[in-house]
Amino acid sequence: MTTDTMHPAPRMIGTEGLDDLYQALVAEGYRVIGPTVQDGAIVLRELRSAAELPFGWGVQSEPGGYRLRRRDDQAAFGHSAGPQSWKQFLHPPRERLWSAERTSGGGFELSDQADDDEPPRYAFLGVRPCDLRAIAIQDRVLAQPGSRYAARRARLFIVAVNCTEPGETCFCASMGTGPGADAGYDLALTELLDQRGHRFLVQAGSAPGASILGKLRGERADDATVRTAQSAVEAAAGRMGRQMPDGDLRELMADSSQAARWDDVAARCLTCGNCTMACPTCFCTSVEDTTDLTGDHAERWERWDSCFDLDFSYLHGGSIRRSASSRYRQWLTHKLGTWHDQFGSSGCVGCGRCIVWCPVGIDLTEEVRALQAEREEES
Amino acid sequence: MTAVPSPMRPVRYVVTGRHAETCDTVTLMLRPVENPIDPPRPGQFTMLYALGVGEVPVSLSGFERGEVLVQTIRAVGAVTRALCAAAPGDMIGVRGPFGTDWQVNGASGRDVLIVAGGIGLAPLRSVVLTALDQRARYDRVVLLVGARSPDDLIFSRELETWRRRGADVRVTVDHGRDGWDGHVGLVTGLIENAIADPADTVAFVCGPEIMMRLSADMLVHCGVPADDIRVSLERNMRCGAALCGHCQLGHLLLCRDGPVVSYAEAAPLVSVKEL
Numbered sequence: 001m002t003t004d005t006m007h008p009a010p011r012m013i014g015t016e017g018l019d020d021l022y023q024a025l026v027a028e029g030y031r032v033i034g035p036t037v038q039d040g041a042i043v044l045r046e047l048r049s050a051a052e053l054p055f056g057w058g059v060q061s062e063p064g065g066y067r068l069r070r071r072d073d074q075a076a077f078g079h080s081a082g083p084q085s086w087k088q089f090l091h092p093p094r095e096r097l098w099s100a101e102r103t104s105g106g107g108f109e110l111s112d113q114a115d116d117d118e119p120p121r122y123a124f125l126g127v128r129p130c131d132l133r134a135i136a137i138q139d140r141v142l143a144q145p146g147s148r149y150a151a152r153r154a155r156l157f158i159v160a161v162n163c164t165e166p167g168e169t170c171f172c173a174s175m176g177t178g179p180g181a182d183a184g185y186d187l188a189l190t191e192l193l194d195q196r197g198h199r200f201l202v203q204a205g206s207a208p209g210a211s212i213l214g215k216l217r218g219e220r221a222d223d224a225t226v227r228t229a230q231s232a233v234e235a236a237a238g239r240m241g242r243q244m245p246d247g248d249l250r251e252l253m254a255d256s257s258q259a260a261r262w263d264d265v266a267a268r269c270l271t272c273g274n275c276t277m278a279c280p281t282c283f284c285t286s287v288e289d290t291t292d293l294t295g296d297h298a299e300r301w302e303r304w305d306s307c308f309d310l311d312f313s314y315l316h317g318g319s320i321r322r323s324a325s326s327r328y329r330q331w332l333t334h335k336l337g338t339w340h341d342q343f344g345s346s347g348c349v350g351c352g353r354c355i356v357w358c359p360v361g362i363d364l365t366e367e368v369r370a371l372q373a374e375r376e377e378e379s
Numbered sequence: 380m381t382a383v384p385s386p387m388r389p390v391r392y393v394v395t396g397r398h399a400e401t402c403d404t405v406t407l408m409l410r411p412v413e414n415p416i417d418p419p420r421p422g423q424f425t426m427l428y429a430l431g432v433g434e435v436p437v438s439l440s441g442f443e444r445g446e447v448l449v450q451t452i453r454a455v456g457a458v459t460r461a462l463c464a465a466a467p468g469d470m471i472g473v474r475g476p477f478g479t480d481w482q483v484n485g486a487s488g489r490d491v492l493i494v495a496g497g498i499g500l501a502p503l504r505s506v507v508l509t510a511l512d513q514r515a516r517y518d519r520v521v522l523l524v525g526a527r528s529p530d531d532l533i534f535s536r537e538l539e540t541w542r543r544r545g546a547d548v549r550v551t552v553d554h555g556r557d558g559w560d561g562h563v564g565l566v567t568g569l570i571e572n573a574i575a576d577p578a579d580t581v582a583f584v585c586g587p588e589i590m591m592r593l594s595a596d597m598l599v600h601c602g603v604p605a606d607d608i609r610v611s612l613e614r615n616m617r618c619g620a621a622l623c624g625h626c627q628l629g630h631l632l633l634c635r636d637g638p639v640v641s642y643a644e645a646a647p648l649v650s651v652k653e654l
Contacts, residue, residue: 097387100430106469107412108430110389142622146385257651284624286617287387291431298431302387305623312625314615316455326653334627341630342621 008210010203012225013218015055017200018076021159021187022050022125024215030123030157033089035082040068042082044089047125054079061167061241061352063361074198077126077191080167081351085280086131089122090152091142094303097287102296119148123157127185129178130170130351132160134280136184140343141283157208160185164232168241169352171365175244177349179236187212190229201229242352242365245372249346253337256371257329265367266325268360273306275354275362276331281347284312307331332364386620389428389472390416392448394465400533404453404498405463406440409471415446419476421483421505422611422639425450426619428472429461436616437462438502438638439476448473451501451533477619479639481609483509486581490519492573492603494594496566496586500524500533502611502638506583511544521547521573525566525586528554549573566590570597577602584642585611592649595642608642612649629654 013020025032035042036052042059053076060067061080071078100108127135135158142149163172163179172178181188186209190201201221204210256262276282286305291298305312307330313320321327339347348364355363392415396408416425419439427450428434435458441449454463465471483491483506491510495503503522510520522541526532529552542548549569551562562569567590574580580603584594591610598608614626614633621635629648631637648654 097385100472102430106466107393108391108470108472110391110472112385112388144386144620144622257654283622286623286625287434289428289431289433295431300387305625307624307627312615315613320614321653323653330627330654334624338627338630342632 008204008213010201010221010226011213011216011218012221013200013202013216015074015076015198017202017216017218018050018053020216021212022047024212025123025125025157028157028212030121032123032125033086034125035077035079037068041066042068042079044082044084044086053077053126058165059167061169061356063169063355063363064358065361066356073193075165075191075193077161077189078165080165080170081128081130081353081356083278083353083357085278085351085353086124086127086135087138087280087283089124090135090156091138091149091283094301095148097300097302099297099299102298108298119151119155121155121157122152123159125159127158127160128163128351129160129181130163130172130175130349131280132158132181132184133177133349134351137281137343137345137347137349138283140345157212158185158187160188160205162188162190162229162233164191164236166236166240167352169355169363170240170350171242171244171352172350173237173240173243174246175346175348175350180233185209190233192225192229192232194228199225201225242355242363244348244350244365245369247372249336249368250340252368252371252375253333255375257333259371259374261367261370261374262325262329264370265328265362266323268362269324269328270359271308271324271327272359273308274357274359276306276308277304278353278357279335280349280351280353281335282306307334332367335364336368386474387618389426389434389474390414392471392473394467394469394471395447397465397467400451400535401531403455403463404451404533406449406451406533407462407465407471408443409448409450409473411446412470416473416475418442418446419448420480421509422481422502423476423478424502424616424619424638425473425475425477426616427452427462428474429458429465430470430472432461433458434472434474435459435462436619436634438611440501440504441508442505449504451498451504453498474619477616477634478637481506481509481583481639483583486510487516488518490575490580491517491521492580492582492598493520493522494566494570494582494584494586494598495523496525496590496594497527497531498533499586499590499611503583503585504534504537507541507546511541511546514545518579519547519575520545522549523566523569523573524548524550525569525590526550526552528552529556529559529561547573565593567593567597570594571601574598574601574603578604580607582608584608588613588649595646599642605643605646606641609639610642610645611638612640612645613638
């Protein structure tokens with residue numbers, strides 16, 4: 001594969017080009033998953049056409065609050081993160097791992113029969129750079145050889161969308177994960193809405209991406225369009241609603257194990273675990289063993305779990321982390337600190353979902369600021 | 380679908396031997412009926428599955444000819460009760476081996492000091508056997524065993540064998556009974572007298588977390604370097620493959636980075652409440 005076929009010149013397509021993109025992906029055998037409006041939110045689900053994209057919808061987000069709003073244009077990707085993330089497709093909330101049948105004489109047979117014997121071929125349409133990084137972070141945890149995650153991941157086609165519309169709770173720029181996508185995609189779109197019309201700059205990041213790019217109606221993008229797209233993304237970096245404070249967060253977390261702030265946040269935290277469900281990198285699971293009434297058929301299911309659950313740290317004799325403060329500390333120190341030790345990067349991508357979907361509006365950037373202040377006071 | 384065996388898939392073993400150690404603790408001998416798990420190293424653990432009941436982590440107590448796993452289990456919940464009730468011929472699912480090992484060979488030419496509390500002797504049995512199998516490699520081999528009562532002592536029938544093979548075995552109980560003429564008191568009370576040359580001692584400690592902390596602190600107090608004290612920590616082990624997140628202790632994923640860690644690494648973690 002030469003560089004030219006891997007990285008053909010960027011193209012410019014119109015909204016009809018999104019139809020071409022959808023059709024080309026379906027023709028390649030992909031199930032196209034993308035954002036669409038449903039139940040008062042922008043959700044991620046299998047799309048029936050490109051027309052289901054949330055044209056003209058934006059969102060208004062705040063700590064503990066999320067509302068759709070009508071935009072005064074027809075942007076397809078003029079919205080920030082919704083309640084879901086792509087992990088629900090690559091790392092499903094519930095999954096059967098195997099089943100077992102009792103045989104005569106005290107034995108049993110195991111069957112690997114999974115729900116998806118042939119792992120699905122997903123095409124994700126509209127992956128934000130923050131979420132693109134989140135997928136890369138989950139890869140490092142979950143893509144072990146032979147795993148179903150690895151199989152789904154290997155079949156995945158990613159259409160990223162560079163962010164020109166950060167929300168009130170976004171802080172990817174301060175986490176170094178956005179607003180532009182640098183790698184890890186097959187195609188990257190940048191949506192432009194200006195006097196030259198509603199159009200998308202499309203860049204290929206892989207050979208399969210380049211092949212799809214060739215099937216889209218449109219024209220070779222001129223330098224001016226490429227520059228316009230670049231500056232729109234750069235401008236987005238300056239419009240983040242939040243900022244993670246500067247400094248070595250890993251060190252801060254290590255220094256803060258006895259901080260008084262954990263009790264302060266615990267007085268607000270409901271330990272509901274919403275932040276862990278909405279977080280695009282939280283990966284923790286539990287397994288459940290079930291049987292039918294005869295006891296002859298058993299199954300093992302894996303399901304998402306949360307470090308906010310009291311049972312999460314259960315040992316014979318009781319749970320290790322009983323207080324809310326210890327469970328919030330576990331979540332935040334893992335996300336921002338010990339994740340580095342375990343998986344080589346931060347576990348936070350700055351998408352802001354945990355702030356929005358926290359029922360009491362706990363803002364982790366505020367908590368970090370408070371922990372910093374507490375450490376400074378003490379030193 | 381998967382060519383590579385998934386760490387999440389149990390391998391079937393049958394119970395070939397069962398010995399009741401105490402009123403609530405049983406040692407099972409498990410022989411594979413299909414491709415066995417990789418040979419475990421002393422200190423590693425497996426996940427044992429009772430059909431339809433569930434799965435629990437259990438440290439290896441030994442590994443014998445014929446790929447036989449020796450696992451000692453105390454009945455404390457539904458799964459361990461089902462495992463303890465398993466009879467010869469019954470099938471058990473096994474995943475593993477997982478985690479770090481005791482690195483007994485690292486104590487070559489030095490004194491081996493083993494400190495066990497209660498069921499904590501189970502994972503240390505393989506340290507004793509490893510040291511005694513190559514007795515000449517080590518200087519002194521001392522085993523300190525603490526139990527609640529004489530009836531709660533596990534491997535009691537083996538302690539005399541170990542003495543004959545060259546181990547200095549000292550036992551203490553919290554509460555004696557009629558006819559008990561041995562030591563009464565905490566196992567930490569035996570440590571100071573058991574050390575000959577602290578700088579040349581490697582200690583292997585397993586038991587309840589508070590017993591390990593007090594024992595390790597006593598060892599440090601006696602001059603054994605924290606780097607030469609190994610403890611086997613317990614958290615909620617579920618997947619064994621660093622995938623599920625349950626067994627975190629600070630930066631450690633104990634199913635992968637433990638259970639055996641040096642006290643130098645463990646001390647700052649186990650001293651934080653609810654970490």
